[in-house]
Amino acid sequence: MTVETSFLGITLANPLMNASGVHCMTVAEMDELAQSAAGAFVTKTATRDYRAGNPQPRYVDVPLGSINSMGLPNEGLAYYLDYCLARQNQQALQFLSVVGLSYDEIVENLRTIEASDYQGVTEFNLSCPNVPGKPQIAYDFELTERLLTEVFSFFTKPLGLKLPPYFDIAHFDQMAAILNRFPLTYVNCVNSIGNGLYIDVDKEQVVIKPKGGFGGLGGDYIKPTALANVRAFHQRLNPSIKIIGTGGVRTGQDVFEHILCGASLVQVGTALHQEGVGIFERLVAELEAIMEAKGYTCLEDFQGKLREIN
């Protein structure tokens, strides 16, 4: 029995990796990920220039997950691109997460990556909920289509999209119809559930400073939504577009559920932030135990095979 998997023809020891934004801001954090049991890693979403991000406190772990309004703090695209270029011969599979603060900056950043010798995967983040005044790109279907049309007029390297959660069947249909028109490597479902609110009852106060306390939710809160988005897009997208499942992964069972819904890889955010990189060994062991108990010998035995009630 094995939890090995392959992505873009590259064999990975397991389907697990970090979620962008968690444990991937600096070289030290990314090196620790690279040395961990994680099958792959992704960088913090980069903008062209360095960003300090929103004022603190801007990330808080809470009993059922986390809330954050980081505001896209990052070292700038060159920092992460240089990191990936320097290590791309040693590391099996790298994911470089990117966005821009404007349409033009997004195009510029993707042109920078295209012009580089980067051989890894690019994750285009369409779903940051925390830059004040910047609505999530992927909730604007027309803008998404316009951006993807321009990007794929020049971008030839493997490209995936980090999507926000959708909550309406019509939106799954509309978005999938757009995505099926482009040669995407994958879609990553889901980013945090945007603009939640967590309250400290003793203080009768919000817990994060930016945006009046509104922030993206992660953790147990979002697993049912994450699973539904993985399932919905797996059912609707061309099989050539893989699904990465993100959201609410804390145990091997959560990993199993995401794969059952159709995920090829599974990312860990909140729980990684809380437990550290040791979580990957634990998740692998727990996933193997579930597969053993069910008599599965590989991920393909159950991947995408969620049953409905007929």
Ligand SMILES: O=C(O)c1[nH]c(=O)[nH]c(=O)c1Cl
């Ligand atoms: O505030 C952030 O930096 C952030 N926070 C999130 O929960 N998702 C994102 O994509 C980003 Cl970019």
